[in-house]
Amino acid sequence: MPDGGAPSPAISRSSARKDSPLLPRSSSDSSSSASSDMSQDRPANLKKDLGKFILLVLLYTLQGVPLGLVFGSIPFLLKSKLSFSEIAIFSLSSYPYSLKLLWSPIVDSIYFKSIGRRKSWIIPIQAITGIWLFSLGGTVDKILTLDELPVWSLALTFTTIVFLCATQDIAVDGWALTLLSRENKIYASTAQTIGLNSGYFLSFTVFLAFNSHEFCNKFIRSVPMDTGLLQLGPYLQFWGVMFLLCDLWLIFVQREETDSESTDDILTVYKTIMRVCLMPHMRQFIVLLMIAKIGFIANEAVTGLKLLEKGFHKEDLGMAVLIDFPFQLLFGYYAAKWSNGPKPLSPWLKAYYGRLLFAVIGMLVVAMFPTGGVTTTYLIIVITSTVLSSFMSTVQFVGMGSFFSKISDPSIGGTYMTLLNTLSNLGGTWPRYFVLKAVDLFTxxxxxxxxxxxxxxxxxxxxxxxxxxxxxxxxxxxxxDGYYYVGTACVVFGLAALVFWINPVIQHLDRLSDHSWKLKKQEDKDAKPRLKKQAGKDSARSGKARNQD
Incomplete structure (x- = not known):
């Protein structure tokens, strides 16, 4: 994912909503090459591939469910018994999604032809994930009732689940481009967006609401109870069964067409990645991606948890996300129009100021928490800040995504785009652990x-x-309160980085031609015959000179 982050000072969901899995990645990676092929084909006709499209949506939904828990719900469930330092340990479980580039060439290159290039990975991963979720569902509720939670065990468990989902995502992204017919490839990213958003939405907004006894007692039950309608254990078991049922469908019903696309060997892909990273302007860009989100990372990682600590209800957080969701779609449309120009980083830069502003507003929202509990006015303030911050986040995401598409080398489009998206994701992931630890350190x-x-x-x-x-x-x-110290330090760093590094680098990168981002692969090949020819001429001249002597 190019850019993004938590859209509000109230909701901490940056890694999941945009910096990690929720919008198209690999399917768009190949959009440039696919679109040229499709332009010569028949118009898209989704009815022809409706069953396959639904399968893709289901596969992406299954991936989104565990991610919504890890990036969204579970930190809120754990906060009542864990300090910010311990939440920081659990946040490590989100790292595999930001690092999957490290093993994506392996997933693309190693498979059993008898099973299929993509099913060779999807089938075993779905089976392992389904069994893992079902088994975990039988014990997790008891674990969460302990006075001292085994945070390292929980982090390791969910890190494994995220690793499995990230690996499956690599295979499904690739399959999406061959599963659908050529004229319907444009719907691959649509399936991804619908599926991952749906899975995340179910595991964050819906689950938090039905897990809350306050929400259930207020809106559903006639007789109040101390527990919500939906507990984490049965929820995990339900989705574990869904993973296994989908896996059976893949094994016995859905077959994979033979993939005629040639693949580079693993070493060649890694060498290509290294060559891209070593380009001078790419090194500048990588530094920018690694530091750009530090300015508002405290707002995204801590503010929602801090509101929860103050007494904000989980179901109110879920409602804020629910209200924000349609605005994300609307903002995405207008952000795309705004970023559709020769300088897509220009709106990204303007939105950066907005995100720094809302990082400050986030601290003010926490500081003004009503002593008597959440009021209607305060809830409206939280929701409004959520929606407006979401707009800034969406503009940055779309702008950076447009820039990625603009500069990617078509000859290695998939690798190039995956590299850029991975670096962008990592820029929003790596500071999170240290920020959460620092809150307790300074408190x-x-x-x-x-x-x-x-x-x-x-x-x-x-x-x-x-x-x-x-x-x-x-x-x-x-x-x-370390939250205010860390939040202020992040904003100050972000403002200083913006003035002295980010703004000058963005201005420089926007002036570069698209050709300057391309690897000089073909030029190197063409240079070899010229060098040989020149060497022959030099040799001939030397021989002629010797004869004259």
Whole structure:
């Protein structure tokens, strides 16, 4: 994914919504080459491939479900028992989606011809994921009731699930371009967008709402209860069964056509990636992608959790996302028109100022949290900031995506686009762990009374320790809230980077011709005969000179 991030100071979902899986990647990677082929073909007719299109949507939906949990719901469920430092550990589980370029050449190159190039990977991954989810569903609810959660075990478990989904995503992206007929390839990215958004939406917005006993008691039940209608365990088991049922369909019903497309060997792909990264202006661009999102990463990673800590309800967060969703689609349309020009990074740069502004607004929204609980006015403020921040995020995403498409070398389009998207994703992923850790590091919040058992000071860093302090008759005194220190530091860094690095580099990159981003592969090939011919001439001249002597 090119760019993006959490669209609001209220909702932390940057990696999932845009920086990671929710919009077209590999299917668009080949759009330039595919479109030239399709221009000579018949008009698109989706009815012809409707069943295959539905299969693609289902495959992408299945991938989106675990991602919506990891990037969205589970951090909110864990926050009541984990500090920000421990949430930082769990955030490591999102890394595989930002690093899948490292093993994507392997997925593209190694397969069993008897099974199919893509099904060789999709079938075993779906089986493993389905069994894993079903097994995890039988124990996870008991684990979440523990006073001390095994955060490293949870992080490792969901890291494995995200790794499986990322690997399947590589195979499904490739299959999407051969599963559909040539005239319908344009619908591959549509299937991806619908499927991943649907899976994420189900696991974040819908799951959080039905998991909340407040939401269920208010809108669904006539008799209040202490638990929501939907618990994490049964939810995981349901989707585990869906993974297995889809896998059976792939094994016994859906066959894969023989892929006639030639593939480069693994080493050649890695060498190509290295050559792209070593281009002088690409090195500048990589640095830009690695630091560009630091300015608002605290807002995206921490603000939603901080609101939850203050007393904002999970179902209200889900409702804010629900309201924001149609605005994302509308903003995407207008952002695409705005970015459709010779300088697509220009709107990206303007939206950068907006995202820094909303990072500041996010801290103000947290600071003005009502002492008596969430009011209607405050909820409207949160939703409004969510929608407006979403606009800035969408403009940046579309602008950077347009720039990626503009500069990608058609001769290696898939590899080039995947590299750029991976770098952009990584730029929004790597700072998250350190920002979450820093919030606890700079926070000074202790209980007025010591622990009666250990006689040690109680650090009020999560709901468990705050309740412990309250139960012994103490009060949590916060001398310093690290969220504001880290958030301010991020904004200051982002503003300084914008003035002294990002803005000058963007202006320079916008002036470069598209040709300057292309690998000089063909020129090198053409140079060899010329060099041989020139060497022959030089040799002839030398021989002639010797004869004259």
């Amino acid at each position: 000074d919040s202790t209980c007025s009374l010591n622990d009666p058992v250990t006689n040690e000071a109680i650090q009020c860093l999560d709901d468990h320790t705050r309740h412990l302090c309250k139960n012994i008759g103490g009060v949590c005194n916060t001398a310093r």
